[in-house]
Amino acid sequence: MSEYNVINSRATRLDAPAKATGKAVYIDDMTLPGMLYGALLQSPLAHARILRIDTSKACKLPGVKSVVTAKDAGLIKYGVSPARYDETLFCHDKVRYVGDEIAAVAAVDLATALEAVSLIQVDCEELPAVLDIDAAMADGAPVLHNDYPGNVCAEVHAEFGDVEAALKTCDLVRTTTFKNKRQDAAFIEPQGCLANYDLSGNLTLYSSTQVPHYVQRTLSMVLQLPIGRVRVVKPYVGGGFGIKAAANHMELAACLLSMKTGKPVKMNFTREQVFTYGRARHQFIHTMTTGVKKDGTIVALKHQCHLDGGAYSSFGIATVYYSGSLLGGPYKLPNMKYDGYRIYTNKPACGAQRGHGGVAARACWEQQLDMIAEELKMDPAEFRLKNIMVAGDVTCNDLNMSSLGMKECIEAIRDGSDWKSKKGKLPKGKGIGMACGFFVSGAGYPIYRSDTYHGTVMVKLTEDGGKALVYTASAEIGQGSDTTFAMIVAEAMGIRLEDVRLESGDTDFGVDLGAYSSRQTLMTGHAAKEAAEDVKKQVLDVLSKELNVPVSDMDIRNSFVVFKKDNVDFSGLRTRYIKEHRGWTDNPQSGPLTFTEAARIAYLAKGSIVGTGKYKPPQLGGKYKGAAVGTSPAYGCSAQVAEVTVDMETGQITVDNITDAHDCGRAINVTSVEAQMVGSVSMGLGEALFEEVKFDNKGHVINADLSEYKIPTMLDMPSVKPIIVESDEPNGPFGAKEVGEGAIMPTIPAILNAVYDAIGVRIHELPLTPERVWQAICDCQKEK
């Protein structure tokens, strides 16, 4: 039995009835009186100089209310990281990828808006385009941004320890190169928004976003709106996975059009536009050299990485840092050198996607570690356990593992999958493999330099005493965060979950940096807990005065007031409460004092009872350049075993089972933790086996839909056995930390290692399509 009343259980999600019945409101369900529809003109060319834009025909089309270009929008640069603001709302001098935004139209309906877009004439001079890393880095290659010669968007060089010297002391040194493919996160709801600029000059944007706060700031800055005039509201959102973690052009364009017309303007991406906007996982090319001792001690890692960034920076600065820093753990690694390069190409920008920056690096390294274990004749699980970090360890790049159930995760999957009786004993075509990983539980610093709190929460009691209302600007995007915070508030106040109501995703409710870097449970959770404790204290303080009982002798549990010493006479309070509610049918007649009565009495004494909470991580990380990226108040970690069957004649892979252990600190909602684990497996499996955004030689995405961009179907999903490993994270609310992203880390390498076990040949490029696997099997047979 859990020591908790609400958390650490399987709660029904607050949004379940609305979503199950189709009543949940998403952007596409919203309308406002007089609403116009917007559409974007996007570049059909991958690289071109804009000579002239003529909107006159479009403006004349009946039903068109506004046509805007860079002339109207201005040229204020923005982006994700202030260090690399390299986008403007509309292109003015050049277009840099197929899909780059040139203009936008608002009209009475979508058909008219689209027709008007087709009437905008753009004269341009086509420029040679660079569509991959090699072309972009070649001598004399066309340059996308004049400020970045050689198309190097960002580079990172970091060394901890002395790698070259350390490698000389190693008994075994191995080098491998690995490649993943550009991803699309394939969330179910394409981006959409509805902008409303009202007569008093206030702008409200409803948007399918993960980060109302950052969108608010970008809108204010780019549209030059005064502080306090911009509000961003997030209705229900159908997933984001990192792609919706920054303001997009459509949001800005809809706002600009609403400001021009004085009317609400709605815009949506089609699925094709989701692909051409991009901002999902980069393609990474990693080369890693790892050195170990004979006994299996890992000594050094030399790591080089190139990222195909696309035309703009987006999250890329953080990405290129993360892909190096996230190899600091979970193994003891005294020497690590990293050289990372993010390269501009004439394709949609890449950004952050679940497991930001770390997924391909992890896949490369965990496969290489298995190769090394094999050469050392060590069991892969034993090899990993030998090098594993434990709680309290600090990585060579200064990441502090304040809690770490990594060892327990490995043991759990080893035992849970019956590893010992399977590894090395399966017939040809069957394989088993394992891998580990870890991830931040919230970025240690905001994206822009600031002393801001990362989350604030307000809890207010209804004046009639019935319920606690929670207001948070955090973003429920399908992951279940609303339910998590309601549970935390209920637990901290001592009331039942059904006595909590929660509103979220509105910048008017406070500051919350949003749903990215797996931060909300820990950070918003802290603020929610603090606000709840504040309210509880205020109620108990009033009771203490009224009843003349010290606060320390009282508590609230299951929505009742509990007196630790007997014989407290509260009948006077009860009589007062009942008098206040004459004629109501649910007045308490007997039994213990209810929270409802206490809350009403508190209101009568003090007016509205409002509690506030806030959270900001302490100073984290080292002093070197880029030390901030990778820091976090806590780290989640996970290990998985994959079991596969490979059809040796066709190369088709079936993933039969995944045994999946994750350390999430204390699980708040057990069902949601498991859902994140299983969802992560699905996303990792897709990237491992199927997914790749493909381009033609002109820079068009050729599989910009979900029939040709192949995410796993239910039939591709293995049975997943989720095992929650609980550690008590000292920096987490009730000991909780992340599960949303760390859980994806081991999936790809576990599958890679299992496929090797099945077919006897290593594959160093994703995805493992039947053709690629078949080719590898054929090549290997030819060699023999």
Place this chain on the structure above:
Amino acid sequence: MLLPKFDFHAPETVNEACQMLSEYGLKAKLIAGGTDLMVNMKKKILAPEQIISISQIRELDHLDVSGDRILIGAGVTVADLCESKTIAGYLPALGQGANNLGTPLIRNLATIGGNIGSARPAADLPPGLMAYGAEVVLQSKAGIRTLPLDNFFLGPGFTALQPDEILTEIRILVPPAGSGAAYVNIGIRKAQDCNLVNVASYFALDSNGIIQNARVVMGCVGPKPFRAVSAEKILIGQKPDIQLFEKAGEAASADSQPIDDFRSCATYKRSMVGVLTQRTLQQAWTRIKNQE
């Protein structure tokens, strides 16, 4: 994505529908489940002014055995094929195609007529149907004609259907005792995938256990599903066994005409024709043995 504008008609008889087709000619397009047509219309590949739905025509819904023939109305849905005992009993290779087509939602809407009418080289039903030697019935105001399915497909999206004709029925001779067939398709993922290669094989034994008739049909490896003639020649006159199936597979590989595309390279597809030919022949052989 917005649909282009069109008028919508829902006749209740084949005659009515033929009348409309003869009136509107090339401006009209038939719609059955719409799972192919609507995609093309949303992508603006097609913009017919008149859409004639055949979903209200009850004459197209039958699936019966009549004498020595199995008759399947063009409006029978893929989900119906999956559930039909007639299909499972007499035409399991067609059933395998139906069960591998799309998703439950798509199968509920998609029709056999639409699958044939769309003439996609990778479609799941034609190989099985051709392996069983199916015939299609085409009707217009001028009358009715029948055509072997082999001669119906002309190329990707192109068929022998005239603009004023409706495909009303698919006819298949009840397969004789001592015959068997099977269908296997492969894609990148397990479902809802455009096939990389699909093959259906059929053969019938005489009373001495000699293959007297064989059809091997390959999809995805040419502009339309087509027969692997040299594989069939290798089979006919021989006793079935694994070595024979292997040889037939090699011959089918050689008969195939795959091209490189963004889904997969020709070498892989050619090689898979061989594997699937062998596997379908083996399955067909198992089915024959199970009858005994």
